[in-house]
Amino acid sequence: MLDDLDRRILRHMQADPEQSIPDLADRLGLTSSRLTRRVDKLRSEGVLRGRRIVVDWQELGYAVEVSLRITLDKTQSRAFDDFIAAAREIPEVLEIQTFLGQVDVRLSVIARDMAHYQEIYRSRILTLPHMADIEALMHVARIKSNETLPI
Known part of the structure; x- marks a missing residue:
């Protein structure tokens, strides 16, 4: 199901959901295109279900x-x-x-x-x-x- 890279991506996205793909790719040591493919795969598999705005x-x-x-x-x-x-x-x-x-x-x-x-x-x-x-x-x-x- 999830490999180590997927888990690292998810941990970083949870920690800072507003970071950009290029910034996250730099932190993970990936290219933006490779990260985008991984994130798209996580979305298509239903692991990521979009972004939300939380209103207080x-x-x-x-x-x-x-x-x-x-x-x-x-x-x-x-x-x-x-x-x-x-x-x-x-x-x-x-x-x-x-x-x-x-x-x-x-x-x-x-x-x-x-x-x-x-x-x-x-x-x-x-x-x-x-x-x-x-x-x-x-x-x-x-x-x-x-x-x-x-x-």
């Missing part, structure tokens, strides 16, 4: 983050599909995860303040279909948030 939602005035753990009414055959489709329509829902176990779905929700969260919760979250139980966990601190893989 707190800098945009969102100060509250809540994790909602939801159990669905699984007697309804379309419970997951209907719930997820409706949850995707709520702009303040940043993440939707599904699980096997007692909790079926977790939503990560942001709000400007507690009054805004209460409005989202009452008008949007509680109207989501097929919910049997919901538990809210107020986010206090993010201890580790890292998407860098140990390659």
Whole structure:
């Protein structure tokens, strides 16, 4: 799958995703064309899925983050599909995860303040279909948030 050069490329790209191909090629001791071919291969194989811009939602005035753990009414055959489709329509829902176990779905929700969260919760979250139980966990601190893989 990945050889040592691929791993070195990925480690350097993770460490500094904004570096240019020529700069990265110099660091790796490669030509720009060889590096470009390797990066294109990693993209075509699905290892690299593009570049992203990370927006700091707190800098945009969102100060509250809540994790909602939801159990669905699984007697309804379309419970997951209907719930997820409706949850995707709520702009303040940043993440939707599904699980096997007692909790079926977790939503990560942001709000400007507690009054805004209460409005989202009452008008949007509680109207989501097929919910049997919901538990809210107020986010206090993010201890580790890292998407860098140990390659």
